[in-house]
Amino acid sequence: MSITTYYLEMRSITDTQSPELPHGLQVMRASPPRVTYYRFLYDAVGRDWNWIGRKSLGDDELRAVISDPANELFVLYDRGSPVGFAELDLRITGEIELKYFGLFPDSIGRGWGRVFLASVLWTAWQRQPRRVWLHTCTEDHPRALDFYLRAGFVIYDQECDAHA
Numbered sequence: 001m002s003i004t005t006y007y008l009e010m011r012s013i014t015d016t017q018s019p020e021l022p023h024g025l026q027v028m029r030a031s032p033p034r035v036t037y038y039r040f041l042y043d044a045v046g047r048d049w050n051w052i053g054r055k056s057l058g059d060d061e062l063r064a065v066i067s068d069p070a071n072e073l074f075v076l077y078d079r080g081s082p083v084g085f086a087e088l089d090l091r092i093t094g095e096i097e098l099k100y101f102g103l104f105p106d107s108i109g110r111g112w113g114r115v116f117l118a119s120v121l122w123t124a125w126q127r128q129p130r131r132v133w134l135h136t137c138t139e140d141h142p143r144a145l146d147f148y149l150r151a152g153f154v155i156y157d158q159e160c161d162a163h164a
Contacts, residue, residue, distance in 0.1 A: 002138075002162040006145055008153035009133040013125040019118040022111075024079045027119050032067040033075075035059050041075065041085045045102035049140050074123070076103070076116045083107040086120040096124045098134040108141070117151055 021027065030037070039062075042054050054062060065071060070091045076084040084103035088096050101120070103113050124132050134153065136144045149155075 005137040005159045007135045007157040009131045018122045026077045030073045044104045094130040096129045096132045
């Protein structure tokens with residue numbers, strides 16, 4: 001089975017105002033999150049898409065990553081309960097990587113991903129980077145690539161791993 005990874009970027013944002021979230025939704029920054037809470041979010045969002053990158057880290061190593069001031073975690077809440085998260089990596093000057101983004105399975109299909117992504121991107125662009133970028137792959141949600149393209153990202157590279 002081959003896996004294609006797509007690298008996408010956004011060089012500017014069209015919305016000049018923070019998007020309005022539907023009633024009951026709230027985005028909050030977890031600064032820094034507890035390791036157990038991060039693992040809960042990561043598993044709830046990534047379980048169906050084979051997210052494994054952070055699962056292999058021990059608690060101390062993961063704590064170092066998520067406590068780094070250049071790592072920002074945003075959680076989407078529906079009436080007080082978490083329903084998704086986004087993680088921004090600000091370690092490279094002038095660039096922001098959308099490292100992780102997703103919703104809990106029972107929250108997909110409600111239009112929340114679109115407004116959550118818009119909110120996270122608006123926050124990212126307040127830092128005035130040259131670009132915001134991410135990668136997604138064919139193992140991710142089947143609509144992930146189209147979702148990011150509709151949000152204004154463009155593909156700048158792709159790789160195919162035939163041995164995955």
